[in-house]
Amino acid sequence: MRFVEKISLPATILSFLAVCFLIALGVWQIQRLAWKTDLEARLEVAYSAPENVLLAKRDIEKLDLAYGRFSGKLLSDKAFQAGIKLKDGQPGHDLIVPLRTAEGDILINLGWSDLKPEDQTLQAFEGREIWFEGLARKPSWNYFTPENQPEKNIWYRLDIPAIAQVKGLVEPWPYVVYAERSSQMSGNGLPNNTRPHLSNNHLHYALFWFSMAGILIVVYIFRFLIRANPQE
Numbered sequence: 001m002r003f004v005e006k007i008s009l010p011a012t013i014l015s016f017l018a019v020c021f022l023i024a025l026g027v028w029q030i031q032r033l034a035w036k037t038d039l040e041a042r043l044e045v046a047y048s049a050p051e052n053v054l055l056a057k058r059d060i061e062k063l064d065l066a067y068g069r070f071s072g073k074l075l076s077d078k079a080f081q082a083g084i085k086l087k088d089g090q091p092g093h094d095l096i097v098p099l100r101t102a103e104g105d106i107l108i109n110l111g112w113s114d115l116k117p118e119d120q121t122l123q124a125f126e127g128r129e130i131w132f133e134g135l136a137r138k139p140s141w142n143y144f145t146p147e148n149q150p151e152k153n154i155w156y157r158l159d160i161p162a163i164a165q166v167k168g169l170v171e172p173w174p175y176v177v178y179a180e181r182s183s184q185m186s187g188n189g190l191p192n193n194t195r196p197h198l199s200n201n202h203l204h205y206a207l208f209w210f211s212m213a214g215i216l217i218v219v220y221i222f223r224f225l226i227r228a229n230p231q232e
Contacts, residue, residue, distance in 0.1 A: 022213035029206035057103040065137035072101035076126040079117035087112045104171030111192035134179035
Protein backbone atom coordinates (compact mmCIF):
# COMPACT_ATOMS: atom_id res chain seq x y z
CA MET A 1 0.00 0.00 0.00
CA ARG A 2 1.05 3.59 -0.61
CA PHE A 3 -1.29 5.16 1.92
CA VAL A 4 1.05 7.88 3.23
CA GLU A 5 2.52 8.78 -0.11
CA LYS A 6 -0.81 9.55 -1.72
CA ILE A 7 -1.95 12.03 0.93
CA SER A 8 -1.41 15.65 -0.13
CA LEU A 9 0.49 17.53 2.57
CA PRO A 10 -0.66 21.02 1.44
CA ALA A 11 -4.30 19.85 1.31
CA THR A 12 -3.96 18.29 4.76
CA ILE A 13 -2.54 21.49 6.24
CA LEU A 14 -5.19 23.67 4.60
CA SER A 15 -7.97 21.31 5.65
CA PHE A 16 -6.69 21.28 9.23
CA LEU A 17 -6.52 25.08 9.36
CA ALA A 18 -9.97 25.40 7.81
CA VAL A 19 -11.48 22.97 10.34
CA CYS A 20 -9.83 24.87 13.20
CA PHE A 21 -11.17 28.15 11.82
CA LEU A 22 -14.72 26.81 11.48
CA ILE A 23 -14.66 25.35 14.98
CA ALA A 24 -13.36 28.69 16.32
CA LEU A 25 -16.30 30.47 14.65
CA GLY A 26 -18.68 27.99 16.27
CA VAL A 27 -17.12 28.49 19.71
CA TRP A 28 -17.32 32.27 19.25
CA GLN A 29 -21.04 31.97 18.48
CA ILE A 30 -21.51 29.87 21.64
CA GLN A 31 -19.80 32.63 23.61
CA ARG A 32 -22.06 35.20 21.95
CA LEU A 33 -25.07 33.06 22.83
CA ALA A 34 -24.07 33.02 26.50
CA TRP A 35 -23.47 36.78 26.49
CA LYS A 36 -26.77 37.52 24.73
CA THR A 37 -28.74 35.19 27.02
CA ASP A 38 -27.26 36.90 30.08
CA LEU A 39 -28.02 40.34 28.65
CA GLU A 40 -31.64 39.34 27.95
CA ALA A 41 -31.98 38.16 31.54
CA ARG A 42 -30.58 41.44 32.90
CA LEU A 43 -32.88 43.45 30.64
CA GLU A 44 -35.84 41.46 31.94
CA VAL A 45 -34.81 42.25 35.51
CA ALA A 46 -34.31 45.94 34.70
CA TYR A 47 -37.69 46.30 33.01
CA SER A 48 -39.48 44.47 35.82
CA ALA A 49 -38.62 47.32 38.21
CA PRO A 50 -41.56 49.28 39.65
CA GLU A 51 -42.74 52.17 37.48
CA ASN A 52 -42.15 55.84 38.22
CA VAL A 53 -39.22 55.13 40.54
CA LEU A 54 -36.70 57.98 40.75
CA LEU A 55 -33.22 56.43 40.63
CA ALA A 56 -30.27 57.79 42.58
CA LYS A 57 -26.65 57.21 41.59
CA ARG A 58 -26.10 54.92 44.58
CA ASP A 59 -29.02 52.74 43.42
CA ILE A 60 -27.31 51.73 40.20
CA GLU A 61 -23.59 52.40 40.68
CA LYS A 62 -22.80 48.65 40.71
CA LEU A 63 -25.07 47.79 37.76
CA ASP A 64 -24.33 47.79 34.03
CA LEU A 65 -27.93 48.73 33.24
CA ALA A 66 -31.07 49.78 35.09
CA TYR A 67 -34.51 51.09 34.18
CA GLY A 68 -36.06 54.00 36.00
CA ARG A 69 -36.65 57.73 36.20
CA PHE A 70 -34.07 60.52 36.32
CA SER A 71 -34.96 64.07 37.25
CA GLY A 72 -33.14 67.37 36.91
CA LYS A 73 -32.64 70.43 34.74
CA LEU A 74 -32.03 70.01 31.02
CA LEU A 75 -28.76 71.49 29.73
CA SER A 76 -29.84 72.05 26.13
CA ASP A 77 -26.86 74.29 25.40
CA LYS A 78 -24.61 71.25 25.89
CA ALA A 79 -26.53 68.94 23.52
CA PHE A 80 -24.65 66.96 20.89
CA GLN A 81 -25.14 64.38 18.13
CA ALA A 82 -24.05 60.78 18.51
CA GLY A 83 -23.04 58.81 15.43
CA ILE A 84 -25.10 58.40 12.28
CA LYS A 85 -28.42 56.57 12.33
CA LEU A 86 -31.05 55.76 9.70
CA LYS A 87 -34.77 55.74 10.41
CA ASP A 88 -37.14 54.79 7.59
CA GLY A 89 -34.28 55.51 5.20
CA GLN A 90 -33.81 59.04 6.51
CA PRO A 91 -30.40 59.94 7.94
CA GLY A 92 -30.11 61.46 11.38
CA HIS A 93 -28.36 61.05 14.69
CA ASP A 94 -29.02 60.10 18.25
CA LEU A 95 -29.59 63.41 20.01
CA ILE A 96 -28.02 63.50 23.47
CA VAL A 97 -28.61 66.17 26.10
CA PRO A 98 -27.05 66.31 29.57
CA LEU A 99 -29.40 66.47 32.55
CA ARG A 100 -28.17 68.18 35.72
CA THR A 101 -29.33 66.17 38.71
CA ALA A 102 -28.68 66.65 42.42
CA GLU A 103 -25.88 64.06 42.13
CA GLY A 104 -24.19 65.29 38.99
CA ASP A 105 -24.81 65.39 35.23
CA ILE A 106 -26.10 62.40 33.30
CA LEU A 107 -26.37 61.99 29.51
CA ILE A 108 -29.90 61.57 28.15
CA ASN A 109 -30.22 59.93 24.75
CA LEU A 110 -33.45 61.27 23.24
CA GLY A 111 -33.33 58.84 20.30
CA TRP A 112 -33.22 59.41 16.56
CA SER A 113 -33.58 62.99 15.41
CA ASP A 114 -32.70 65.19 12.48
CA LEU A 115 -32.60 68.23 14.77
CA LYS A 116 -29.36 70.10 15.22
CA PRO A 117 -28.20 70.52 18.83
CA GLU A 118 -28.73 74.28 18.55
CA ASP A 119 -32.31 73.90 17.26
CA GLN A 120 -34.79 76.24 18.95
CA THR A 121 -37.16 73.36 19.59
CA LEU A 122 -34.57 71.91 21.93
CA GLN A 123 -33.40 75.22 23.36
CA ALA A 124 -36.93 75.91 24.57
CA PHE A 125 -36.35 73.34 27.31
CA GLU A 126 -33.10 74.84 28.57
CA GLY A 127 -32.97 74.91 32.37
CA ARG A 128 -36.39 73.37 32.83
CA GLU A 129 -37.01 70.85 35.57
CA ILE A 130 -37.85 67.65 33.77
CA TRP A 131 -37.77 63.90 34.27
CA PHE A 132 -36.89 61.17 31.83
CA GLU A 133 -37.66 57.50 32.14
CA GLY A 134 -35.65 54.89 30.32
CA LEU A 135 -32.83 52.38 30.34
CA ALA A 136 -29.55 53.56 31.83
CA ARG A 137 -26.51 51.64 30.66
CA LYS A 138 -22.79 52.10 30.57
CA PRO A 139 -21.57 52.97 27.09
CA SER A 140 -19.24 50.72 25.10
CA TRP A 141 -17.77 50.64 21.61
CA ASN A 142 -15.46 48.49 19.55
CA TYR A 143 -12.37 48.85 17.40
CA PHE A 144 -14.43 49.70 14.31
CA THR A 145 -16.26 52.63 15.94
CA PRO A 146 -15.05 55.87 14.29
CA GLU A 147 -13.09 58.39 16.28
CA ASN A 148 -14.99 61.28 17.85
CA GLN A 149 -15.14 64.68 16.18
CA PRO A 150 -15.64 67.08 19.10
CA GLU A 151 -14.83 70.07 16.88
CA LYS A 152 -17.99 69.20 14.89
CA ASN A 153 -19.96 68.30 18.03
CA ILE A 154 -20.34 64.70 16.80
CA TRP A 155 -19.41 61.81 19.06
CA TYR A 156 -19.26 58.23 17.83
CA ARG A 157 -17.71 56.85 21.00
CA LEU A 158 -19.63 57.90 24.09
CA ASP A 159 -16.48 58.44 26.09
CA ILE A 160 -18.06 60.10 29.12
CA PRO A 161 -14.86 61.54 30.67
CA ALA A 162 -13.87 63.09 27.32
CA ILE A 163 -17.39 64.44 26.74
CA ALA A 164 -17.48 65.83 30.28
CA GLN A 165 -14.21 67.65 29.74
CA VAL A 166 -15.32 69.23 26.46
CA LYS A 167 -18.84 70.07 27.66
CA GLY A 168 -17.91 71.13 31.17
CA LEU A 169 -20.12 68.56 32.87
CA VAL A 170 -20.14 68.30 36.66
CA GLU A 171 -19.58 64.92 38.36
CA PRO A 172 -20.87 62.96 35.36
CA TRP A 173 -22.64 59.67 35.90
CA PRO A 174 -21.00 56.73 34.06
CA TYR A 175 -24.27 56.05 32.21
CA VAL A 176 -26.29 57.05 29.20
CA VAL A 177 -30.07 57.00 29.68
CA TYR A 178 -31.96 55.84 26.58
CA ALA A 179 -35.10 57.79 27.35
CA GLU A 180 -38.49 56.36 26.43
CA ARG A 181 -40.73 58.84 28.26
CA SER A 182 -40.44 62.34 29.67
CA SER A 183 -42.54 64.80 31.62
CA GLN A 184 -42.46 67.56 28.99
CA MET A 185 -40.99 66.61 25.61
CA SER A 186 -43.37 63.90 24.34
CA GLY A 187 -45.30 66.33 22.13
CA ASN A 188 -42.15 66.99 20.08
CA GLY A 189 -41.61 63.36 19.10
CA LEU A 190 -38.80 63.10 21.63
CA PRO A 191 -37.76 60.97 23.34
CA ASN A 192 -38.44 58.07 20.99
CA ASN A 193 -36.33 55.17 22.26
CA THR A 194 -38.06 51.84 22.85
CA ARG A 195 -37.20 48.74 24.83
CA PRO A 196 -34.42 46.82 23.02
CA HIS A 197 -35.43 43.46 21.58
CA LEU A 198 -32.37 41.36 20.93
CA SER A 199 -31.94 38.96 18.04
CA ASN A 200 -30.49 35.76 19.44
CA ASN A 201 -29.77 33.31 16.62
CA HIS A 202 -26.29 32.42 17.80
CA LEU A 203 -27.11 28.77 18.49
CA HIS A 204 -28.14 28.33 14.86
CA TYR A 205 -24.96 30.04 13.71
CA ALA A 206 -22.86 27.83 16.00
CA LEU A 207 -24.51 24.66 14.67
CA PHE A 208 -23.90 25.86 11.12
CA TRP A 209 -20.17 26.41 11.65
CA PHE A 210 -19.74 23.12 13.53
CA SER A 211 -21.61 21.35 10.72
CA MET A 212 -19.33 22.91 8.13
CA ALA A 213 -16.31 21.68 10.09
CA GLY A 214 -17.81 18.19 10.23
CA ILE A 215 -18.58 18.17 6.50
CA LEU A 216 -15.03 19.26 5.70
CA ILE A 217 -13.63 16.43 7.83
CA VAL A 218 -15.87 13.91 6.03
CA VAL A 219 -14.83 15.28 2.62
CA TYR A 220 -11.17 15.00 3.61
CA ILE A 221 -11.62 11.40 4.79
CA PHE A 222 -13.31 10.34 1.57
CA ARG A 223 -10.91 12.24 -0.67
CA PHE A 224 -7.57 11.50 0.93
CA LEU A 225 -7.98 8.48 3.19
CA ILE A 226 -10.48 6.15 1.57
CA ARG A 227 -9.58 6.96 -2.05
CA ALA A 228 -5.87 7.06 -1.24
CA ASN A 229 -6.06 3.55 0.17
CA PRO A 230 -8.34 1.59 -2.21
CA GLN A 231 -9.06 -2.08 -1.70
CA GLU A 232 -6.78 -4.21 -3.84
